[in-house]
Amino acid sequence: MKNHLSRSAVVHRIDRSRHAAPQVFERLREMILSLELTPGTVLSRTELASRYGLSQTPVRDALMKLGEEGLVDIYPQHATVVSQINVTSALQALFLRRSIELEVVRTLAQQRDVGLLAELRATIEKQAELLDLKNFEQFSLFDQAFHRQMYEAAGVPQLWDLVRRLSGHIDRLRRLHLPVEGKTLAVVRDHTEIVDAIGNGDVDGAQAALRKHLSSTLNQIDQIRASHPNFLADD
Template sequence: MKNHAHSSTVTRLDRSRHAAPQVFERLREMILSLELTPGTVLSRTELANRYGLSQTPVRDALMKLGEEGLVDIYPQHATVVSQINVTSALQAHFLRRSIELEVVRTLAEQRNAALIAQLRETIARQTELLDLKNYEQFSLLDQAFHRQMYEAAGVPQLWDLVRRLSGHIDRLRRLHLPVEGKTMAVVRDHAEIIDAIEHGDVEAAQAALRKHLSGTLNQIDQIRTSHPNFLADG
């Protein structure tokens, strides 16, 4: 265990919504972006003070993060941001690849011009970020690209399922994103997927998707070398 997450500033929540889901969403985002790195101790008292809450909604948020494997909860002791579990990452990848191969098949058979234009716009926005090294916004657009495909294929709830199970592989991808050439490869892969969908070429769309989703997993050894304390085999 290492540093605590400190903040003396009270973070305002939307009082029209329940507090626990908002705390969960904010902490999850901070963990996935690596603002809260593996090993960071999360104090229930400090979090309650930060969000201006009692400890009950904070406890509920931490328990939900624990269910996703993003924190380790030691009763009566501490809650710690978990290491990135490689086994969990591999299983999340398997699930996502299995679903998205069928998603791109469906889209290639449909060849929806409005969707293709929407996806190209997302790619264009990602391209604008390449020189800015704005990895956070780039990641959000990456998620938007894939979510748009799920929605167009008529399976938006499967996107929600994949997101819930992808915390470990999302953190691996976030570690990999700053590597030279990675963001450009993501944009290139997205363009190849859309080109194949536009041409109705199912095999090409699936091949481009397989290559796209495997990029980070092919670099696990290098990521482990660069961040030895962040990864666990599980």
């Protein structure tokens, strides 16, 4: 049975000086990736328009863009539903991200930029401060910031935008995995190993640490599926 949007959800002020559809898209996307909107949740265009104080047109446009990313399933004249997490799509997103980031860390290890290393270590420290608080949403934001900093330092920020657009399914898998005992600590440890290898100019070490880091969630796919059987689909 499908869930419906709770009355407390989607409380978000629209900036009237900006286009509405991108704001609705970003907010709904955040809620889907954080699993505040779980797979199977029905998104009513009429209800969303009412909550945002908008016409249905920008809401429709936002939902169509979410559909393009595979985050919702749109059934014309029927309903829009938050999609299940597609494992095949997650694997392809991981393949792309790993391919790009292996070159990113290679570039950074060759540069050995002291300023970047300080920035990355500061981000890791912020993550470490959240370990005992179990603030998974903030932890995830710093995780994204860590990787974005590396892309920007390597001179390929647009590739980060590309990866983010294609990573909705793998991001939701990671969000399911994050509360597992020891996972957040492992992320901090992996990030530290990556930065240490970059600082030492150790290309092989940085790439090995990155491979381990990016693959850890999909290595636990059977356990995640067992814990959330209704959230995952294979294709």
